[in-house]
Amino acid sequence: MHRTKxxxxxxxxxxxxxxxxxxxxGVVPLVAVFNYSLHxxxxxxxxxxxxxxxxxxxxxxxxxxxxxxxxxxxSAVVLSVQVPLGLAVALALRRTGRAAVLGLMLVALPLVVPxxxxxxxxxxxxxxxTGLVGQALVALGIGFDWKFNAAHTxxxxxxxxxWHWLGLVVILSxxxxxxxxxxxxxxxxxxxxxxxxxxxxxxxPRIAPALGVVLLLRFVDSFMIYTEAFGINAGGPDMxxxxxAIDLGEEIKSFNxxxxxxxxxxxxxxxxxxxxxxxxxxxxREARGA
Amino acid sequence: xxxxxxxxxxxxxxxxxxxxxxxxFLLSFMSTLPRDGMEVGQFxxxxxxxxxxxxxxxxxxxxxxxxxxxxxxxxxxxxxxxxYALARYxxxxxxxxxxxxxxxxxxxxxxxxxxxFILFSRFGLVNSPLGIAxxxxxxxxxxxxxxxxxxxxxVPKELDxxxxxxxxxxxxxxxxxxxxAIAPGIGVAAFFCFMFSWVxxxxxxxxxxTAGKPITMAINALFTFRTDVGLVMAMTVVSLLPGLVMIxxxxxxxxxxxxxxx
Numbered sequence: 001m002h003r004t005k006x007x008x009x010x011x012x013x014x015x016x017x018x019x020x021x022x023x024x025x026g027v028v029p030l031v032a033v034f035n036y037s038l039h040x041x042x043x044x045x046x047x048x049x050x051x052x053x054x055x056x057x058x059x060x061x062x063x064x065x066x067x068x069x070x071x072x073x074x075s076a077v078v079l080s081v082q083v084p085l086g087l088a089v090a091l092a093l094r095r096t097g098r099a100a101v102l103g104l105m106l107v108a109l110p111l112v113v114p115x116x117x118x119x120x121x122x123x124x125x126x127x128x129x130t131g132l133v134g135q136a137l138v139a140l141g142i143g144f145d146w147k148f149n150a151a152h153t154x155x156x157x158x159x160x161x162x163w164h165w166l167g168l169v170v171i172l173s174x175x176x177x178x179x180x181x182x183x184x185x186x187x188x189x190x191x192x193x194x195x196x197x198x199x200x201x202x203x204x205p206r207i208a209p210a211l212g213v214v215l216l217l218r219f220v221d222s223f224m225i226y227t228e229a230f231g232i233n234a235g236g237p238d239m240x241x242x243x244x245a246i247d248l249g250e251e252i253k254s255f256n257x258x259x260x261x262x263x264x265x266x267x268x269x270x271x272x273x274x275x276x277x278x279x280x281x282x283x284x285r286e287a288r289g290a
Numbered sequence: 291x292x293x294x295x296x297x298x299x300x301x302x303x304x305x306x307x308x309x310x311x312x313x314x315f316l317l318s319f320m321s322t323l324p325r326d327g328m329e330v331g332q333f334x335x336x337x338x339x340x341x342x343x344x345x346x347x348x349x350x351x352x353x354x355x356x357x358x359x360x361x362x363x364x365x366x367x368x369x370x371x372x373x374y375a376l377a378r379y380x381x382x383x384x385x386x387x388x389x390x391x392x393x394x395x396x397x398x399x400x401x402x403x404x405x406x407f408i409l410f411s412r413f414g415l416v417n418s419p420l421g422i423a424x425x426x427x428x429x430x431x432x433x434x435x436x437x438x439x440x441x442x443x444x445v446p447k448e449l450d451x452x453x454x455x456x457x458x459x460x461x462x463x464x465x466x467x468x469x470x471a472i473a474p475g476i477g478v479a480a481f482f483c484f485m486f487s488w489v490x491x492x493x494x495x496x497x498x499x500t501a502g503k504p505i506t507m508a509i510n511a512l513f514t515f516r517t518d519v520g521l522v523m524a525m526t527v528v529s530l531l532p533g534l535v536m537i538x539x540x541x542x543x544x545x546x547x548x549x550x551x552x
Contacts, residue, residue: 004380005378005379005380006378006379006380007379007380007381008379008380008381009381009382010381011375011378011379011381011384012375012381012382014371014372014374014375015371015372015375015376015381015387017367017368017371017372018368018369018371018372018431018435019372019387021364021368021424021427021431022390022391022394022427022428022431024424025406025424025425025427025428026390026394026397026402026428028405028409029402029405029406029409030397030402030405032405032408032409033401033402033404033405036404036405088299089299089303092296092299092300095296096296096300101541101542103300103303104541104544105537105538105541105544106303106304106307106308107303107307108537108544109307109308109311109530109533109534109537110307110310110311111485111489111533112485112488112489112530112532112533112534112536112537113489113526113529113530113533114488114489114491114505114506114509114526114529115489115490115491115506116491116506116509116510117506117509117526117529120522120526121310121311121313121314121526122310124310124313124314124317124519124523125309125310125313130317130322130331130519131313132309132312132313132316133309133313163306163307163310166307171544216392216396217395217396220396220398224398224400226398226400226492227491227492245398245400248400248401249400252400252403252404257404260404261404264400264401264402267398267401268397268401271393271396271397271398272393274396275389275392275393275396276389279389279392
């Protein structure tokens, strides 16, 4: 399976443009953020060294802990809804044959909607006077108050996020499933393997790398949800959907650059830790030869 | 065969995905503010006519199209040699580079927005489509490299070897052999770069202070004390059209090219 590739550092010449571009738009700004995070910035000319004070203030603040808890909770809910659902859709599409393309096109649709419009679309949908779902809920006598009922805001946010990102989960899972040679399915059918056994022993090992990527991408993106969550209820009601990135957005808007930079570095640290663990787990799995 | 439950699943899925889009579509053909000679809720093409007659709105469509196209071209051009190097060779730091790509793909734009603004304003890249096209490489270049690497790794190595024996240089091998061989991969990479650039809001907002507003910001500006929901929805429908065209072009290849490694 694993072909060894020739070793050549001359290949770096081919990497050079990409590496330069990443340095300009990624590394340089990141170093700058780190530098800001150690200063109190009144204006770009008036800067005071404060060392790790911002970090201390953020990490010990109850507000940060509350937002972190909410963001982790949101990611957990999003992953536990979207990954099984996306996997189920991908498995079903895989058995549909040629019509699967239609399904993939369907789930890809929400991916091309600009992020700041998604909130508006869903608010339009649940509007009790003009929205299709809102009117249906009223007719059924179900009260849905996304504005002031925290549970309802959460339901709306998770539903909206699932609508938005299910396509990515389906596409990546489907891509993983496509790499399974048909002979394996035939062999399993000859052995009389059950549907569950086929999933457990043929499909799951094959899509494990793709699922890893799905988990990672969905985690980091949901963990840092900003535009869509802000569009729905701006963190409300009563801070119930006040996630990490909304905290950061507020600080940038009020020009607390030093503190905002420290906050950015804390978030970057969290994201980096998650990615690092992901890479380690992946490497361990590859080493086992799976 | 358990066809029926599967049909049920697809019907439910179709309803779920299409309902918000249908709502948007319906509202875009409706008059949503009280006007002379027109009732609220009446069918009308007026919203689309208004877009056509408002220079700020039509210009924003052009602005978005320009920086997205630039970004896609830049990403593919830079990612292609890098993906080739990663697919064909091992070299010092290759795994670290992939880790770096993953890290920057995962960095929330809000985190880097301030230094990027300062850096870009120093080089006159604010209010310019080139600035947005450059900064969107932060998350699109990793994606383009991953996808292209998967497609190149699937091409047998003999293609390279025969071409070099035939006397092709590396650039002419890329143009004559490699690019045609992985054309679907380039299409898929272009689709994902297009998509993430088109829908992105944070950088697109901070880098367009006075001019070059993208379509997303033009729609934001429509929200006022008395928002014309119909007009907003019509503009939303317009903003979806390029994406729909892209989905149609890559439909047969969209689920390939994600054997990501790290």
